[in-house]
Structure formats: structure tokens, C-alpha cells
Amino acid sequence: MWGQAFICGSLGGMLFCGKTGFAAAHHHAPETARIVYYCFTHIAIDNLGMIGTVYRTRSGMNEKTTACGALAAFTSEIASNKLNLHFDEEDIEMSMLKKHIVKATGLSTDSTNAPDLLAVTMAAYETITIDLERHARHDAEKFKERQYALFTGVQVHGPDGSDYCWLGKASLIINGVQSPLTLITNTVSSSRPGTATGGH
Template sequence: MTSFDPHSTKLPANASADSNGACPHCHQTMKKSATSNDGFQTTLDKLFPNAYGLEEFVFETKQTLVPKGFYPHVNTLVCVGLCRDEITSPFEEEIEAMWGQAFICGSLGGMLFCGETGFAAAHHHAPSNGFFVYYCFTHIAIDHEGNVGAVYRTRSGMNEKTTACGALAAFTSEIASNKLNLTFNEDDIEMSMLKKHIVKKTNLSTDPAKAPNLFEVTMAAYETITMDLERHVKHDAEKFKDRQYALFTGVQIHGPNGTDYCWLGKASLLIKGELSPLVLSANPTSQVQTGSTTKSH
């Protein structure tokens, strides 16, 4: 899904900026961006080897699942768990373009806090022998210099760097500053639950002397999301023996100039109560340079 950002410094082949550096389409001054994304690519390859572009990833999951009986718009309900952050929306858009309208089960950080009631609601939206596909991902940003957590949101009028995931970054900061508060807050339900749940489910250090960085906190969120998803789906499978489930969990990565990638941490099939690994039909190694050209900034 390719789109042209009229304020990008990269123009179509048949267009050129005027002598004042204005966009030939909307005549606004074009913002200059870094000419090299080497820092981003180096960090991406180091932290998230074999990352996919969003469009490529969703396509490959479909190509893998159709031969197994999962048919888009015919017999499959797709469920999406992403962070509430608006810059995760390109991922949801790619998924729904491929599979149809999704049941949304994510919250801050991509955590699955819809609980038993939310999962039961989703599972009541398909027949007892239905097919389900879950895409449940946390997220992180990497800018053109390779800085982890940094992202620009120029479409909302911000020209300075912001953070993604903001909730996980705040959690990281609390640990490092020895100000971690695990008290449940009714006025901040999702954030207080995010911290308590990740600490409970993983080996994430809360010792400020051994404070984890944002990448490590993000991976702890991914692990927690994976455990929660498998637990809820296995619970449903105990009651509906003929249902089949495909589960994908990992990390969505926001790159420079609005590009988006995703790292697949775990892919599984759950059939008749048995969870087995699912291997996609294509090797993502050759796709890592492409990214998604859907703009998120």
C-alpha cells in the first residue's frame, strides 16, 4: 500500500520542487530530512533481525494461512491487539484491508486487558467451527540516527522528537529513577495494570541499579502479551474443539520518514487444543530493506 506524502523531500519522478524549496502540489515549504538512514538500519538489524515491512508481513501471513483453510472475508474473524497510539494505525489498516473488519482487543502498550469478557465477546462473533487470526503486537520507534524510542509526529504539528511507546518509556523511566509505583490507580487503570502485569509475568528487573532499557521493557511487554493471548485462546479452545486459531505476536517498529516494520516474535497454530509452531511461507530476510511506505507521522 504505497502513498505519497506531499511534504516529504522525496518527490515522484515526474515532479520537482520549485526554486524556493516548495512542494509543487500544495506549495508549502518542504521539511528537510536526513539523507541517510544507516543508523536506523544498523539498529533495526541488531535489535530486530529479519523484520518485515507491514504490507509484506500481513500478505505472507495470509499466504501461509489460506492453504490451511483460513479464508479472508469468508470464514475467518481477525482480532487485533495494538497500542492505542495513533501511529500504530497503519498496521491495523493493513490487517483489515486483508482480512476485513477486526475485533480490537489491545490497550496501552498493546497489552491485552479486554480480559475474559472481551475475548469471549470476540469468540461469540464466529461459529463454533470458525477460524480466528490474532495479531497482537507491542511497539517501539527507531529514528534515522538509530535512537531507540524516538519518533517524529509532524502530521499533528509536532516538529520535535516524541517517544514510542510512551507508556513503556514512562515505565522504564520509573524503574531507572527508583520511583516505580505499582499501586492500582482507578484514574489510570491501563497504565497501572501494565506495570503490575509485566512485573508479575516476566523476569524484568525493577532494581534501579540494574534498570532495564526501553528495548528490554518492550520485549518484556511482548512476552507478556504472548502469554496472555495463548492463555485466553486455549481457554476458548477447551469449549470449542472444532475451532482453529492462528496467533502472531511481536513488535511493531516505527522507522524514519513514517516507515513501519514489524518483528515477528512467535507464530503458532492452535488446533484441537494443541499449540504448534507456524512457519511463514517466505523468508523475511530479503524484505527488511523495504519497510512499509504507509506514512505514520
């Protein structure tokens, strides 16, 4: 890998660095670079399958922690009919998170039809994907020789420090054209002890 990662995540995994932040990141790469983006929101699932909180005993926590805390607070605001979409200078990222997700996905803000945390998390994932693809395509218009791989999804925090990733979408941008990226898993299974067969 050339160079170091350029971290641009915000609350909920949102991409609030905007065109200025993306331009700064891209200026650190050669004009012929191959750029990989990983943009994931996150959620917690405990050992009973309950969504939203999980014990993180490996980090020394003796009580459940929330993930994503910002998306959970957003979900609670909608359900309690206390959603505030006004810009708060003391809470800039949270203000932007709520307004941007609602605008990008049409997420219901009706307390009588309130989305649960999973639905809000998926709306965040969709919003992140839309933003990432737009910024990457914009860069590709100016740098024809660059190639881009885009991965978006949801990081899942499980019990006892276990973490997983659900890959929602993977795509490539080559010569300015975006196309799906199909990932092939090579599996190795043992038909009998000492014998392995591979397939893909």
C-alpha cells in the same frame, strides 16, 4: 475474511480485555471459525538508530514523538527509583501494565539494575504472548472445531512515517493442540535482466 476485526488492544499493546472481552469477541464468530490474532507492542527507532523517539513528519509533527509512551514512562520510573505499583483508579491501564509485566516476566525493578526501553518492550511482548496463548487455548477447549493462528511481536515506527513489524512468535491451535507456525518466504531474484528465478 469473515466479519470485522474485534479490537482489544490497550496501552503498550497489552491484552486487558480479559476473559470477558475474549468471550465477547468469540461470540461474534461461528463455532467452526478460523480466527487470526495479531497482538503487537510497539517501539520507535529514529534515522540514527536511537530507540524510543522518532520524527513523524508525515503526520505534521515537527518534534520527536515517543513509542511506546507508556513503556517509556515505566522504564523511567524504574531507572529513577520512583516505580509505583499501587493501583491508581485515575490511571487504570498504566497501573495494570506495570504490575502485570513485572509479575509475568520477572522484569527487574531495581534502579541499580534498571532495564532499558528495549528490555521493557521485549518484556511487554512476552507478557502479551503469554496472555494471548492462554485465552486462545481456553476458547479451544470449548470449541473443538475452531482453528486459531496467533501472531505476536513488535511494531517498529521508523522515520518519515515508515512502519515495520518484527514477528516474535507465530503458532497454530488446531484440535486444541498448539504448534509452531513456520512462515516460508518465496524469494524472486533476477539472475540477468528479463530472467527471474524463484525459490522457497
